[in-house]
Amino acid sequence: MTSAPAIGFEYRPSRLLRRTLIVVAALAVLAVMLSALAAWLKLLLVITVSLATWHALRRVATNPIAAAGWSADDAWTLRLADHEDVPATLASFRVLGAFVLLRLRTAERGVQMLLLAPDNSDADIRRRLRMRLATIQPGEAVPRL
Structure with a gap:
């Protein structure tokens, strides 16, 4: 694969x-x-x-996050409004129809919540996220909300 x-x-x-x-x-x-x-x-x-x-x-x-990225090796990076890149880990997630809710944990900023909805994200991005999140096994460290 x-x-x-x-x-x-x-x-x-x-x-x-x-x-x-x-x-x-x-x-x-x-x-x-x-x-x-x-x-x-x-x-x-x-x-x-x-x-x-x-x-x-x-x-x-007042959410400080301007962008987010999930690399091929499962590393998350958050781009803040002040152009600082912060590494993050996926704490948990929930997929609710067209909505994707992500909880990302950073060392400096604590837990950050991202809600991807039809009005603030592309349908293709949400689809790709849902497909990739579905590959996470239930026994892994990332729980669903």
């Missing part, structure tokens, strides 16, 4: 993820407002949901 070719792609946060977070937060606020809780508790829960949503949106927007 020939070795798998390297896979490289530019990365930007998914707009679809941001929109989904906002819709879920709006539904949570609506559920709280329609509940039979006391007014002070409703206010507390709405503030909590708003702060959690703001924090999640901020984390998504």
